[in-house]
Amino acid sequence: xxxxxxxxxxxxxxxxxxFAIVTITFFLMNLMPGDPFMSEKATxxxxxxxxxxxxLDQPIYIQYEKYLKNLAKGDMGTSYVLQKGxxxxxxxxxxxxxxxxxxxxxxxxAVIAGITLGCIAGLTKDRLPDGLVRIFSSIGISMxxxxxxxxxxxxxxxxxxxxxxxYNKPGGWIMPMLTLATYPTCYLTRLTRASILEVMNQDYLRxxxxxxxxxxxxxxxxxxxxxxxxxxxYLGPLTASILTGGFVAESVFSVPGLGRYFVSSxxxxxxxxxxxxxxxxxxxxxxxxxxxxxxxxxxxxxxxxE
Amino acid sequence: xxxxxxxAAAALVLAMTVSSLxxxxxxxxxxxxxxxxVTGGGEDSMVLDTSECGALNGLSACRHLFEGLYxxxxxxxxxxxxxASVETSEDGLDWTFTLRDDITWSDGQPVTxxxxxxxxxxxxxxxxxxxALLSDLTNPDNxxxxxxxxxxxxxxxxxxxxxxxxxAFPPTYPIREDFYGDGETYATDPDKAVYNGPYExxxxxxxxxxxxxxxxxxxxxxxIQVEKINWYLVTEERSALASFENGEYVYSDLIPxxxxxxxxxxxxxxxxxxxxxxxxxxxxxxPEKGGxxxxxxxxxxxxxxxxxxxxxxxxxxxxxxxxxxxxxxxxSGYTNAEGVDFTEYADPWLDIDNYEGNCEEAxxxxxxxxYPDGQGFPVLKYIxxxxxxxxxxxxxxxxxxxxxxxxxxxxxxxxxFTDRDEGNYDVAYFGWFxxxxxxxxxxxxxxNSDAFWESEEFTAAYNAAISTSxxxxxxxxxxxxxxxxxxxLPVSVLLHSMNKYLFHDDxxxxxxxxxxxxxxxxLTQK
Numbered sequence: 001x002x003x004x005x006x007x008x009x010x011x012x013x014x015x016x017x018x019f020a021i022v023t024i025t026f027f028l029m030n031l032m033p034g035d036p037f038m039s040e041k042a043t044x045x046x047x048x049x050x051x052x053x054x055x056l057d058q059p060i061y062i063q064y065e066k067y068l069k070n071l072a073k074g075d076m077g078t079s080y081v082l083q084k085g086x087x088x089x090x091x092x093x094x095x096x097x098x099x100x101x102x103x104x105x106x107x108x109x110a111v112i113a114g115i116t117l118g119c120i121a122g123l124t125k126d127r128l129p130d131g132l133v134r135i136f137s138s139i140g141i142s143m144x145x146x147x148x149x150x151x152x153x154x155x156x157x158x159x160x161x162x163x164x165x166x167y168n169k170p171g172g173w174i175m176p177m178l179t180l181a182t183y184p185t186c187y188l189t190r191l192t193r194a195s196i197l198e199v200m201n202q203d204y205l206r207x208x209x210x211x212x213x214x215x216x217x218x219x220x221x222x223x224x225x226x227x228x229x230x231x232x233x234y235l236g237p238l239t240a241s242i243l244t245g246g247f248v249a250e251s252v253f254s255v256p257g258l259g260r261y262f263v264s265s266x267x268x269x270x271x272x273x274x275x276x277x278x279x280x281x282x283x284x285x286x287x288x289x290x291x292x293x294x295x296x297x298x299x300x301x302x303x304x305x306e
Numbered sequence: 307x308x309x310x311x312x313x314a315a316a317a318l319v320l321a322m323t324v325s326s327l328x329x330x331x332x333x334x335x336x337x338x339x340x341x342x343x344v345t346g347g348g349e350d351s352m353v354l355d356t357s358e359c360g361a362l363n364g365l366s367a368c369r370h371l372f373e374g375l376y377x378x379x380x381x382x383x384x385x386x387x388x389x390a391s392v393e394t395s396e397d398g399l400d401w402t403f404t405l406r407d408d409i410t411w412s413d414g415q416p417v418t419x420x421x422x423x424x425x426x427x428x429x430x431x432x433x434x435x436x437x438a439l440l441s442d443l444t445n446p447d448n449x450x451x452x453x454x455x456x457x458x459x460x461x462x463x464x465x466x467x468x469x470x471x472x473x474a475f476p477p478t479y480p481i482r483e484d485f486y487g488d489g490e491t492y493a494t495d496p497d498k499a500v501y502n503g504p505y506e507x508x509x510x511x512x513x514x515x516x517x518x519x520x521x522x523x524x525x526x527x528x529x530i531q532v533e534k535i536n537w538y539l540v541t542e543e544r545s546a547l548a549s550f551e552n553g554e555y556v557y558s559d560l561i562p563x564x565x566x567x568x569x570x571x572x573x574x575x576x577x578x579x580x581x582x583x584x585x586x587x588x589x590x591x592x593p594e595k596g597g598x599x600x601x602x603x604x605x606x607x608x609x610x611x612x613x614x615x616x617x618x619x620x621x622x623x624x625x626x627x628x629x630x631x632x633x634x635x636x637x638s639g640y641t642n643a644e645g646v647d648f649t650e651y652a653d654p655w656l657d658i659d660n661y662e663g664n665c666e667e668a669x670x671x672x673x674x675x676x677y678p679d680g681q682g683f684p685v686l687k688y689i690x691x692x693x694x695x696x697x698x699x700x701x702x703x704x705x706x707x708x709x710x711x712x713x714x715x716x717x718x719x720x721x722x723f724t725d726r727d728e729g730n731y732d733v734a735y736f737g738w739f740x741x742x743x744x745x746x747x748x749x750x751x752x753x754n755s756d757a758f759w760e761s762e763e764f765t766a767a768y769n770a771a772i773s774t775s776x777x778x779x780x781x782x783x784x785x786x787x788x789x790x791x792x793x794x795l796p797v798s799v800l801l802h803s804m805n806k807y808l809f810h811d812d813x814x815x816x817x818x819x820x821x822x823x824x825x826x827x828x829l830t831q832k
Binding site for chain 2: 268
């Protein structure tokens with residue numbers, strides 16, 4: 001199948017997937033108890049007025065139809081709770097810009113450090129560097145991000161006082177970046193190590209060595225390239241998740257990113273935000289997976305799109 | 307090769323470290339004026355549309371950016387703000403305010419009486435928490451008017467001595483019609499509003515920080531030293547505490563519970579929370595009005611038994627939050643000219659120090675009501691709205707079980723406010739956090755409560771209290787309100803929680819704290 005036909009087919013499939021996600025989320029969200037206008041001091045009458053104002057008193061299928069019509073025009077509505085009155089698409093755009101900036105840094109760090117450490121471990125199997133890398137990656141994978149954030153905060157910001165806690169201060173991006181990058185770095189390290197070990201035993205590498213190729217060319221040109229396929233598989237969802245930020249890293253270090261909205265929009269029953277973020281995130285994941293599939297083909301021409 | 311790598315790594319670490327060093331001297335000084343950084347509330351609490359704001363931190367922010375006919379002065383007292391003078395009619399029903407000549411919005415336009423009228427109307431239309439704040443007090447046929455640009459007249463339904471407190475409260479502040487539009491996007495960004503308070507919002511990085519700068523054309527600007535406020539929108543307690551400790555923040559209202567002890571004497575302050583924490587009894591028996599409560603609760607002696615059987619001291623000890631015991635409906639912090647606190651002036655509902663005696667009395671009352679040792683007593687449905695309140699409710703339920711032999715099922719209701727409003731409970735959490743420092747605000751919470759309780763005696767005492775500005779007379783009437791509540795027990799008060807905040811009082815003076823709201827305008831450096 002041609003690449004262009006493959007891409008068109010995948011995009012059509014993506015549209016169907018996103019439509020299904022929108023539909024399921026919309027109805028599930030409305031099944032949640034509560035509404036955005038619950039408050040200790042608001043009277044039941046004022047709550048009802050607001051429910052009517054935003055059309056939440058209408059049958060669910062009518063609300064759904066209206067939402068889809070507005071969405072088709074690119075209108076995701078305004079936030080009810082979290083940034084009351086501001087357009088959801090503006091909020092997503094602003095906060096995603098911040099998350100993306102931070103995420104790209106974390107991603108670059110994770111990819112470079114992860115693949116490098118993985119290669120070092122793979123090429124020094126069962127020796128000291130391998131052992132050290134394995135210990136580091138095991139610890140990094142096991143630690144939840146809030147523990148990583150707390151350790152960084154205590155050591156770098158409180159004890160040593162060399163980094164600011166607030167993202168807005170100069171250098172404020174370093175600790176959230178390290179928090180975001182820790183898990184993927186360690187995961188990529190383990191993935192690359194396992195992949196390298198598998199590839200290094202392949203016959204074609206023995207042939208290359210027999211032909212007199214230098215070890216550098218064998219390892220870094222041939223072995224590494226072929227060992228990257230599982231890494232690329234992981235990079236798709238990783239990119240999507242890391243670019244959209246993380247709830248913990250963003251909350252702890254006051255990063256004005258998209259990550260914390262995943263949780264806060266649901267707990268605040270901010271319906272338009274829940275929908276907007278779900279659509280945005282699912283689109284991003286679908287897109288990243290598509291790019292990864294195309295990258296497979298570039299890395300390994302034997303892979304067919306059939 | 308290895309050496310080069312090490313050098314490169316070292317250089318990278320050094321570069322990252324140097325570039326990230328925090329800027330020292332956060333509090334810049336120039337000609338007596340200075341800049342502060344604070345944290346108080348997350349993004350979601352920052353609704354700066356005064357007709358819609360409701361969260362305490364958002365209301366605090368509004369107090370810096372906008373100003374009403376009255377305001378809080380440096381000592382926290384309610385004084386005239388945008389109004390130069392006020393005249394009250396003999397019957398106390400008509401209040402005529404004359405605006406100051408030197409008041410402007412941040413775009414240079416004068417503040418007019420019409421701006422106040424527009425603000426009052428917007429409040430009524432907005433259908434938010436405080437929609438009835440003013441309309442409940444004013445004459446429904448002719449509530450307020452602006453006969454000219456400089457005069458605002460408010461016509462009350464009955465004499466209301468606490469009107470100044472209401473008019474010093476942000477929801478009653480003026481709004482410029484040309485910026486308000488349909489209200490949807492008003493004040494959601496710095497350029498979507500104009501400001502008539504001491505500060506102007508010059509930048510708002512959403513979810514991150516708001517920047518407020520002192521307005522040169524504010525009439526009292528010369529007497530204000532805080533020139534710029536960086537208001538960080540932080541919700542994470544640990545990072546807020548760390549930032550307070552390393553001197554970044556002058557003020558923070560976020561402190562993890564486990565750090566409270568350590569921060570004692572390190573900037574931690576406790577103030578009366580102007581609130582109460584109660585258990586509410588559903589007294590409704592009419593299905594037409596809503597869900598009905600257990601019939602047994604109709605008997606006031608049963609309610610009294612339930613109130614007496616709760617070990618308040620144990621609950622306060624377990625919470626370890628410096629609470630005050632709930633022996634009156636109003637909390638402490640209101641003193642008269644002689645310095646007597648109202649909680650000492652009013653009669654206590656019960657003797658908290660005689661818990662054993664209370665338990666004996668409770669058992670006897672329950673037996674007299676026909677439920678000896680809880681026999682035949684229905685299982686009570688006790689609803690709350692979050693985990694910490696559930697913990698307290700479970701302590702209460704355990705006391706009822708141990709002392710009276712009564713069972714209660716504690717549930718966290720997802721639709722708590724609706725359930726309570728509709729009477730879908732037997733016992734529920736109830737707490738009132740005052741909006742402004744006037745006892746009327748506390749007792750008004752029981753006028754149309756979710757307990758389905760009405761008392762002509764209570765309403766008469768309340769109306770008498772708010773109709774007079776004589777404090778001694780007022781207090782007598784509020785004392786009557788307390789007595790009626792203690793007699794009828796639609797609620798039982800468990801405790802009054804304290805508010806706590808962190809403030810660098812070693813470096814600054816002049817923080818105004820009023821009903822959980824804070825004002826930084828009058829800070830001075832020590």
